[in-house]
Amino acid sequence: MRVVHGGMDGAVRVRSTRAQDGPDVTLDDAILAGLAPDGGLYLPVEVPELPPDWRASTSLADLARRVLAPWWGDDEDEIAPLLSEALDFEVPLRSLPHGRWLLELFHGPTLSFKDVGARTMARLAGRALARRGGEATVLVATSGDTGSAVADGFSGVPGVRVALLYPAGRVSDVQERQLIQARPGVRAFAVEGDFDACQRLVKGAFVDPRLADAGLTSANSINIGRLLPQMLYYLWAALLLEREHGRADAPYLVVPSGNLGNLTGGLLAAATGMPAAGFLAAHNANRFVPDLLSGRAAIGDAPATVATLSNAMDVGAPSNVERLWHWYGEGLRDRIDAVSVLDAPTLERMRITAAEDGVVVCPHTAVGLEGLARVRDLRPELAGVPAIVLATAHPAKFSASVLRATGREPPRAAALDASFRERTRVEPLPAEPAALREALLDDGWRA
Ligand SMILES: *Cc1c(COP(=O)(O)O)cnc(C)c1O
Numbered sequence: 299m300r301v302v303h304g305g306m307d308g309a310v311r312v313r314s315t316r317a318q319d320g321p322d323v324t325l326d327d328a329i330l331a332g333l334a335p336d337g338g339l340y341l342p343v344e345v346p347e348l349p350p351d352w353r354a355s356t357s358l359a360d361l362a363r364r365v366l367a368p369w370w371g372d373d374e375d376e377i378a379p380l381l382s383e384a385l386d387f388e389v390p391l392r393s394l395p396h397g398r399w400l401l402e403l404f405h406g407p408t409l410s411f412k413d414v415g416a417r418t419m420a421r422l423a424g425r426a427l428a429r430r431g432g433e434a435t436v437l438v439a440t441s442g443d444t445g446s447a448v449a450d451g452f453s454g455v456p457g458v459r460v461a462l463l464y465p466a467g468r469v470s471d472v473q474e475r476q477l478i479q480a481r482p483g484v485r486a487f488a489v490e491g492d493f494d495a496c497q498r499l500v501k502g503a504f505v506d507p508r509l510a511d512a513g514l515t516s517a518n519s520i521n522i523g524r525l526l527p528q529m530l531y532y533l534w535a536a537l538l539l540e541r542e543h544g545r546a547d548a549p550y551l552v553v554p555s556g557n558l559g560n561l562t563g564g565l566l567a568a569a570t571g572m573p574a575a576g577f578l579a580a581h582n583a584n585r586f587v588p589d590l591l592s593g594r595a596a597i598g599d600a601p602a603t604v605a606t607l608s609n610a611m612d613v614g615a616p617s618n619v620e621r622l623w624h625w626y627g628e629g630l631r632d633r634i635d636a637v638s639v640l641d642a643p644t645l646e647r648m649r650i651t652a653a654e655d656g657v658v659v660c661p662h663t664a665v666g667l668e669g670l671a672r673v674r675d676l677r678p679e680l681a682g683v684p685a686i687v688l689a690t691a692h693p694a695k696f697s698a699s700v701l702r703a704t705g706r707e708p709p710r711a712a713a714l715d716a717s718f719r720e721r722t723r724v725e726p727l728p729a730e731p732a733a734l735r736e737a738l739l740d741d742g743w744r745a
Pocket of ligand 1: 410411412442443444519555556557558559560561610611662690691
């Protein structure tokens, strides 16, 4: 990946991690395809340098307009309305004692950072589809925050319908409520099986010849359309750190991680010129990345997923490792730090953060805070460096863990209370390929 200084001639082109010399495709095609035809992941061939005026941005949407427009070679005016519509919620930077800040990424409609990527990608995909013509069906297997963010993001985008598959009886009440909220153009299927069964159904549908004309596409975190908007809040955090907190020195960025889509967004931002003192991939018991960096695991290993309290990070073999390894190779070890935090110290960190800092955090965010404490112990040179921890979900989504850790219910979230008043719509689905095929071919979206 090459950084182009002083403006690109045209739009960014992307290439599969598994193709040496191309073919290169447009961002729009990559967003509509999800995965490259050779099974690889798309990475930009060259990227535009950050525009010099990015620190003058007045909102996340304004920043998005300045930073992302050159990626499409578009006029800012053309892409701006879509970005304003997608990024219409607050992303505040809250200060904690000891030179730490929390970037609150959970004020979107489904209360996790995934709203940023999913809402933006949905609108970019809708635009790409309108230009190309045709219709698309987004098929997603979900066990956590992805499904509701994608459903919310795509609902109402012309030409796009969404099918969500989740394991019946295996998601929390709050998660299910968010998934089955009735939304135009969205169908939720409660699959009689576990999450792996949902994933098998989705993978099978993509290669089913009888669904070849169904326009199936994916919206999971390997889609480059979700990674690009995830650069933005790192820049936004650096900007707020200077503007509101008077700290112009480069921050250390702590990222609660599962599939590493969030971290990849941060590394892209750094590649285009954002100053960063380093990155920490903070994982739960699913410790492939810490093991890879310390030499205890190797590329190609596929460890089984372990269930934890920070369930949105329960990924045994993160797909974005393929991107990062392709990009940096062995150099990845110098580029990022990684830690693994188990459930007991996660709960303890939630308790300490509530008691000493007066802030209630979700288990994912707590993994980040605990990871930071450990890295600071090991690396004294980080002592004076401002640390920004990405707060990835609203604590109200994880009230059972909050209650267990702190002895109290978390603060309520208006969006969540509202989702319990909304109409719901859900269809049971046997874990059979034929059942999913039938459902995708009928006209149930009109119902
Ligand atoms: C998805 C998710 C993560 C992990 O993000 P990745 O991009 O998969 O690394 C962390 N926290 C929350 C709350 C999430 O929903």
